[in-house]
Amino acid sequence: MVSPVEILSREIEHHLNAPALVRPCTDPRLGDFQANGVLAAAKQRGQNPRALAEQIVTRLSLADVCEPPEVAGPGFINFRLKPSFVAQQLRSMMSDERLGVAPASPAETIVFDFSGPNVAKQMHVGHIRSTIIGDALARVARYLGHRVITDNHLGDWGTQFGMLIVGWNRFRDDAALQRDPLSELERLYREVNARPELREEARAELVKLQRGDPANRAIWQHILDLSRHAFDEIYEKLGVRFDFTLGESFYNPMLPDVVKELLDCGIARVSDGAVCVFAADQPTPLIIQKSDGGYGYGTTDLATVKYRVENWRPHRIVYVTDARQQLHFKLVFATVRRWLPNPPHLEHVAFGSILGEDGKPLRTRSGENIKLRELLAEAEERALTIATSKNPHLPEDQRREIAQVIGIGAVKYADLCQNRTTDYVFSWDKMLALDGNTAPYLQYAYVRIRSIFRKAGLSVVPVPSQLEFQDASELDLGKHLLRFRDVLYDVLADYKPNWLTAYLYELAGKFTAFYDRCPVLASPEPTRQQRLAMCQLTGNVLRTGLDLLGIRVLEQM
RNA sequence: GCGCCCGUAGCUCAGUUGGAUAGAGCAGCGGAUUUCUAAUCCGCCGGUCGCGUGUUCGAAUCACGCCGGGCGCACCA
Numbered sequence: 001m002v003s004p005v006e007i008l009s010r011e012i013e014h015h016l017n018a019p020a021l022v023r024p025c026t027d028p029r030l031g032d033f034q035a036n037g038v039l040a041a042a043k044q045r046g047q048n049p050r051a052l053a054e055q056i057v058t059r060l061s062l063a064d065v066c067e068p069p070e071v072a073g074p075g076f077i078n079f080r081l082k083p084s085f086v087a088q089q090l091r092s093m094m095s096d097e098r099l100g101v102a103p104a105s106p107a108e109t110i111v112f113d114f115s116g117p118n119v120a121k122q123m124h125v126g127h128i129r130s131t132i133i134g135d136a137l138a139r140v141a142r143y144l145g146h147r148v149i150t151d152n153h154l155g156d157w158g159t160q161f162g163m164l165i166v167g168w169n170r171f172r173d174d175a176a177l178q179r180d181p182l183s184e185l186e187r188l189y190r191e192v193n194a195r196p197e198l199r200e201e202a203r204a205e206l207v208k209l210q211r212g213d214p215a216n217r218a219i220w221q222h223i224l225d226l227s228r229h230a231f232d233e234i235y236e237k238l239g240v241r242f243d244f245t246l247g248e249s250f251y252n253p254m255l256p257d258v259v260k261e262l263l264d265c266g267i268a269r270v271s272d273g274a275v276c277v278f279a280a281d282q283p284t285p286l287i288i289q290k291s292d293g294g295y296g297y298g299t300t301d302l303a304t305v306k307y308r309v310e311n312w313r314p315h316r317i318v319y320v321t322d323a324r325q326q327l328h329f330k331l332v333f334a335t336v337r338r339w340l341p342n343p344p345h346l347e348h349v350a351f352g353s354i355l356g357e358d359g360k361p362l363r364t365r366s367g368e369n370i371k372l373r374e375l376l377a378e379a380e381e382r383a384l385t386i387a388t389s390k391n392p393h394l395p396e397d398q399r400r401e402i403a404q405v406i407g408i409g410a411v412k413y414a415d416l417c418q419n420r421t422t423d424y425v426f427s428w429d430k431m432l433a434l435d436g437n438t439a440p441y442l443q444y445a446y447v448r449i450r451s452i453f454r455k456a457g458l459s460v461v462p463v464p465s466q467l468e469f470q471d472a473s474e475l476d477l478g479k480h481l482l483r484f485r486d487v488l489y490d491v492l493a494d495y496k497p498n499w500l501t502a503y504l505y506e507l508a509g510k511f512t513a514f515y516d517r518c519p520v521l522a523s524p525e526p527t528r529q530q531r532l533a534m535c536q537l538t539g540n541v542l543r544t545g546l547d548l549l550g551i552r553v554l555e556q557m
Numbered sequence: 558g559c560g561c562c563c564g565u566a567g568c569u570c571a572g573u574u575g576g577a578u579a580g581a582g583c584a585g586c587g588g589a590u591u592u593c594u595a596a597u598c599c600g601c602c603g604g605u606c607g608c609g610u611g612u613u614c615g616a617a618u619c620a621c622g623c624c625g626g627g628c629g630c631a632c633c634a
Binding site (some may be wrong): 001021023024025026030034036039040043048072073075076118155156158160248256271272274275276282284286289290291292294296297298300314322323325326327328330331350352353355359386387390391406417418419421422423424425427428429430433435436437438440441443444445447448449451452453454455456477486490492493494496498499502505506512513515516517518520521522535556557 | 593
């Protein structure tokens, strides 16, 4: 299925020989779509934009698609879709399992690298954005037909293990470890860190670990297992899955070769005792081997790219991490481009910090990072309170199910609905609000749709042979549904999940306007069947869209 | 000191890459319910897009300079 934007663009570009730049109209009174491309083309050619637009308009043959296009302002072309065309497009969307979203061509292999928590530490709010944004983008890419590989690059190797092993040997409390492994591991780290006299011992244990000492290796493995188990509980709750979890330790054996290669081909050189890669325009180098012979995470990142390239042959690797690592990735990417032949596109999808309502980085009152596990538990608890007050008659297990879907969905949506590049202020009240641009609002719209079907005793309705729009809100809803495909492509092109949330929020709004004005079940045939079909399609788009954000829907709430 | 990001309504934020009269939500005010879940809908109020100069048919968007905030800058990740 071809979207309205594509149809308009092709026809315009056929006559303009330049990008049509078709966008939804800034003001719906002007039409449904506007083409901005004539202005740019006219400027480039030194022509009068208005005259060029008039000329193009006379040549367009879009009589089946829209009303006669109008030239407006300095040279915009405005288009208003014909209801008959909208109806026809909607009907083909209804009969398409993919909701009119044609798979990307060509399909790419894309690696998404996100989440990446450090072992032996609890996941905290700092990990939530990477995990949620990365998961959503991967889902969108997969839906668009790309071959997607998600990889959780765990911080499971490094100097902290010297301390942890000393703590493990000297201070371990097995009962506490049983109860809450990560809290206990954090305590062990703090115990050792607070004792400067143990520093030498920690260094020695680290060296033993790195040399493959079986006892230390076993402790490390145990710590890794405990951590991964704890992470999995959180990923399970969030509904996030990874195709691979290849942590830093996996690449450790490859690091000497990476350094050797880069030295051999002259990309790296020794400076102040460290092996460095200097980029032309950067004052600071990427250090790939420290003067003491150790390796930093830059070397690991290089080895990781190489491994991925050799094993998965990706077109793109997308790193979803916070904006502070920008310089680091710039250096790594620059090195890769000089090092590997035909390197993949490397993208750093950066995001801002989560702030408290005081505008400072979000922390507990005592100044610690807020644990993700506790945050999610609180979200569910707050959602349960609301669900109980709204629907006290529902059985408790159902209210708990609702609370889980609403609570987790609210946390995710609050994060996804903002432009990821800016910092965002975390607020329970806003994310769980019953109205406004929130997950519960969208989930509620879906529930209302399901309720209609429940009341009608139907599970699905067939595609109607005709669609008529009696009320303006029906046509408005229909036109918005047709934009789903374009939105998904835009989301992936700029890695901006907030465009999908904005679309779905508008969709829910247009649906509720329709719901308010257009009775469904009480309408006579064939209106009843047609409206049921519109409800069904809206529900499918809402459910699919939310699913691409990693957010679940409910039958009742 | 150098670099990156940001500054839009009282608050939280959009703004599709230079397009038309800058949009939402919240808060505030006013309305709507014999109808499919009111966790709803409709209306009103609210702006020197940090400031200035420039680029051009056109700037919240691009360039330069200020002001203010955040972050990063050789051996932590």
